[in-house]
Amino acid sequence: xxxxxxxxxxxxxxxxxxxxxxxxxxxxxxxxxxxxxxxxxxxxxxxxxxxxxxxxxxxxxxxxxxxxxxxxxxxxxxxxxxxxxxxxxxxxxxxxxxxxxxxxxxxxxxxxxxxxxxxxxxxxxxxxxxxxxxxxxxxxxxxxxxxxxxxxxxxxxxxxxxxxxxxxxxxxxxxxxxxxxxxxxxxxxxxxxxxxxxxxxxxxxxxxxxxxxxxxxxxxxxxxxxxxxxxxxxxxxxxxxxxxxxxxxxxxxxxxxxxxxxxxxxxxxxxxxxxxxxxxxxxxxxxxxxxxxxxxxxxxxxxxxxxxxxxxxxxxxxxxxxxxxxxxxxxxxxxxxxxxxxxxxxxxxxxxxxxxxxxxxxxxxxxxxxxxxxxxxxxxxxxxxxxxxxxxxxxxxxxxxxxxxxxxxxxxxxxxxxxxxxxxxxxxxxxxxxxxxxxxxxxxxxxxxxxxxxxxxxxxxxxxxxxxxxxxxxxxxxxxxxxxxxxxxxxxxxxxxxxxxxxxxxxxxxxxxxxxxxxxxxxxxxxxxxxxxxxxxxxxxxxxxxxxxxxxxxxxxxxxxxxxxxxxxxxxxxxxxxxxxxxxxxxxxxxxxxxxxxxxxxxxxxxxxxxxxxxxxxxxxx
Amino acid sequence: xxxxxxxxxxxxxxxxxxxxxxxxxxxxxxxxxxxxxxxxxxxxxxxxxxxxxxxxxxxxxxxxxxxxxxxxxxxxxxxxxxxxxxxxxxxxxxxxxxxxxxxxxxxxxxxxxxxxxxxxxxxxxxxxxxxxxxxxxxxxxxxxxxxxxxxxxxxxxxxxxxxxxxxxxxxxxxxxxxxxxxxxxxxxxxxxxxxxxxxxxxxxxxxxxxxxxxxxxxxxxxxxxxxxxxxxxxxxxxxxxxxxxxxxxxxxxxxxxxxxxxxxxxxxxxxxxxxxxxxxxxxxxxxxxxxxxxxxxxxxxxxxxxxx
Numbered sequence: 001x002x003x004x005x006x007x008x009x010x011x012x013x014x015x016x017x018x019x020x021x022x023x024x025x026x027x028x029x030x031x032x033x034x035x036x037x038x039x040x041x042x043x044x045x046x047x048x049x050x051x052x053x054x055x056x057x058x059x060x061x062x063x064x065x066x067x068x069x070x071x072x073x074x075x076x077x078x079x080x081x082x083x084x085x086x087x088x089x090x091x092x093x094x095x096x097x098x099x100x101x102x103x104x105x106x107x108x109x110x111x112x113x114x115x116x117x118x119x120x121x122x123x124x125x126x127x128x129x130x131x132x133x134x135x136x137x138x139x140x141x142x143x144x145x146x147x148x149x150x151x152x153x154x155x156x157x158x159x160x161x162x163x164x165x166x167x168x169x170x171x172x173x174x175x176x177x178x179x180x181x182x183x184x185x186x187x188x189x190x191x192x193x194x195x196x197x198x199x200x201x202x203x204x205x206x207x208x209x210x211x212x213x214x215x216x217x218x219x220x221x222x223x224x225x226x227x228x229x230x231x232x233x234x235x236x237x238x239x240x241x242x243x244x245x246x247x248x249x250x251x252x253x254x255x256x257x258x259x260x261x262x263x264x265x266x267x268x269x270x271x272x273x274x275x276x277x278x279x280x281x282x283x284x285x286x287x288x289x290x291x292x293x294x295x296x297x298x299x300x301x302x303x304x305x306x307x308x309x310x311x312x313x314x315x316x317x318x319x320x321x322x323x324x325x326x327x328x329x330x331x332x333x334x335x336x337x338x339x340x341x342x343x344x345x346x347x348x349x350x351x352x353x354x355x356x357x358x359x360x361x362x363x364x365x366x367x368x369x370x371x372x373x374x375x376x377x378x379x380x381x382x383x384x385x386x387x388x389x390x391x392x393x394x395x396x397x398x399x400x401x402x403x404x405x406x407x408x409x410x411x412x413x414x415x416x417x418x419x420x421x422x423x424x425x426x427x428x429x430x431x432x433x434x435x436x437x438x439x440x441x442x443x444x445x446x447x448x449x450x451x452x453x454x455x456x457x458x459x460x461x462x463x464x465x466x467x468x469x470x471x472x473x474x475x476x477x478x479x480x481x482x483x484x485x486x487x488x489x490x491x492x493x494x495x496x497x498x499x500x501x502x503x504x505x506x507x508x509x510x511x512x513x514x515x516x517x518x519x520x521x522x523x524x525x526x527x528x529x530x531x532x533x534x535x536x537x538x539x540x541x542x543x544x545x546x547x548x549x550x551x552x553x554x555x556x557x558x559x560x561x562x563x564x565x566x567x568x569x570x571x572x573x574x575x576x577x578x579x580x581x582x583x584x585x586x587x588x589x590x591x592x593x594x595x596x597x598x599x600x601x602x603x604x605x606x607x608x609x610x611x612x613x614x615x616x617x618x619x620x621x622x
Numbered sequence: 623x624x625x626x627x628x629x630x631x632x633x634x635x636x637x638x639x640x641x642x643x644x645x646x647x648x649x650x651x652x653x654x655x656x657x658x659x660x661x662x663x664x665x666x667x668x669x670x671x672x673x674x675x676x677x678x679x680x681x682x683x684x685x686x687x688x689x690x691x692x693x694x695x696x697x698x699x700x701x702x703x704x705x706x707x708x709x710x711x712x713x714x715x716x717x718x719x720x721x722x723x724x725x726x727x728x729x730x731x732x733x734x735x736x737x738x739x740x741x742x743x744x745x746x747x748x749x750x751x752x753x754x755x756x757x758x759x760x761x762x763x764x765x766x767x768x769x770x771x772x773x774x775x776x777x778x779x780x781x782x783x784x785x786x787x788x789x790x791x792x793x794x795x796x797x798x799x800x801x802x803x804x805x806x807x808x809x810x811x812x813x814x815x816x817x818x819x820x821x822x823x824x825x826x827x828x829x830x831x832x833x834x835x836x837x838x839x840x841x842x843x844x845x846x847x848x849x850x851x852x853x854x855x856x857x858x859x860x861x862x863x864x865x866x867x868x869x870x871x872x873x874x875x876x877x878x879x880x881x882x883x884x885x886x887x888x889x890x891x892x893x894x895x896x897x898x899x900x901x902x903x904x905x906x907x908x909x910x911x912x913x914x915x916x917x918x919x920x921x922x923x924x925x926x927x928x929x930x
Binding site for chain 2: 260303304305324325328329331332333334335336337338339340344376377380381
């Protein structure tokens, strides 16, 4: 009946607005109808009804045996634990709990105050008012929960800061307390996050207290709700909860792989410049990119640089700032961790906890991928580690780290890289060989990319680790060395593995990259696949390899046509490389093309060449 | 002496304060000859670690560091209680100081440790930026939990890293040679070496040589090289090749008698009356002779462990 009357109303409304166009009238009507339908649904929604009950229930209603109360509470809990409560719901429930309309606020009610977004300021203020006015005898457990809920409101932290601050920065009042009161310690540790200079206390790092038993299920429920709502779980509470939970991680003798916590510098020099100049913002407080941009000029780096590896914001800042000391600190920590975990362990430490080592290396790889370059310490570690690596421990990660190594001068590349890799290559399985070729392919690609970017930047040093100024000729030498090395590896590898098509595929990938050196990256290098690679590809049983080889040859052809170098030069070059058979082959095909003169056709594919090629004079497999 | 006694009595009347640590650090980079006194003997004992360079370590702020470390240790020890830095209720007293050679042994130390860098490689030291202080050698003696607390405070404050220092074979061989050389002045009683051999089950060999015999061997090793260069008698200049020959002499002697080739194994421990050193980093030095050389060797050992 209500619906009908509403519809009638809407009809009468629309008929009165005769000057409006039909379209807008219809759209207004549909909007209004939708709105009314939604309101209807809300009114019937059990959750909304439950909230209504809690806001309207009279003081003095009995608690025990009250089925209505129980049902409504269950409904609220259900919504709270699945989606979290909206700010209005929070204020209603908090009001209900604190106004003692139904006896002492039970922990159950407070437990379900999981906010979906934020806790509104008015609710907090009202709750505090109730607290002070009524002088409630609250149990400590209840108080814990209350404190936690209140601190979900970012307003509270700011309020605390403002209350305790005078104009000249000195504290407005002292915080007195005595005895062991763990929840107050939590408050203080939170406060210390925001104003470290005002809290000159030494707060123990492991605060084991009764808090833990009550709050950990609540905390995990809160995190679940926030994650479901796609919220960043980066509120101030999560910072306080970053207290290391010793029971969670196994007690390890050498806990290298844990990143240090992002804590601000604790020691401030007595005559600090803080009072005179800008106030430094500790990195811990930066939660979003916008905040980073706002405070770019006054960010204070944390006490332990290793903690930056866990935060992409911090890494972005580091990339921009390029502070040598900060980077050196980070490199020291990173190098120390890698050495201790993989090099210095005499009892096979890495084998004992491979899971953590794997996660650590994955994180390091993602950081390097984010920054688009490696770290000095990880490079130094790799050179040492390659000599003792067995080729199977954490293979994908180690190969990933290897591909991030920057350009090595050609004088050192043999001892640092080639010798250990050769040893590993020839004593390993087919899959390792494929993996290593792929890794060297990525390495070449990264060298070329870095060089092209660096060359464009001229005087600007864009890299994090200030690579040694390698000249263009030095760079070319190194690239040549690498390509020749892969050629040697590939030739012998194919012989060992019987020209396995998977290995051949990875090798041909590499040579496609080599083709790109000139076309894409502008480096004037011409390196052909060696005979040991060319002929297996040429005579491969599967057509894919032959096609890819043809593609590579075609690209070389394109280069030389672009370069407009005469064919003679190309042939001479082939001859010097020992490609007698190939030279003859190409010579014949050129003669063929010259005979079919006037085509102007550039795309002479291998198949056409094959079709028209006369017999080869010299044996191909020499 | 009376003044000392008076001072001691006054200390006893103060309220119960346990001296947690006498934290000494040396910042000597050059090889001056010191007159070392007995204070070193008590301190040169403990477990060694290597330390990556400390960031913004100011030797002018030692008092502030003492206060902070004291508060940190107190807070960690008394769980759940935040401790005010510099407050009067601390029951631990920490003192940071530069080692002065006339300093007495502080009484009732519960824990003691020191950081140092002696004759460190100047190239490496100069390559570090000015903010960094390189004190790669750390030695701690006392309760393990206090050691870990001090280390974690240092890690947090100066962004450095601690790792166990394994004294390498070269250093142990050097120590054997140095102590043998000392026998000319002080009686070392005997030279004891412990080797482990990589067999199953692992074999441990304790090789003890009488001091006179080992000195004879050492002298004979040196004679062949002393002919080449006539150095002054009082200036001891030992080449590592002499040390190698000395060790080879010892090992071949063992082989002749027992048919076991010690060079296939590892030297784990070297000890004499002047001190002992184990491969796991535990040292004990009872004599001040060659102290600088020994600490230079250990500093070099620690610098080898630096990640970059």
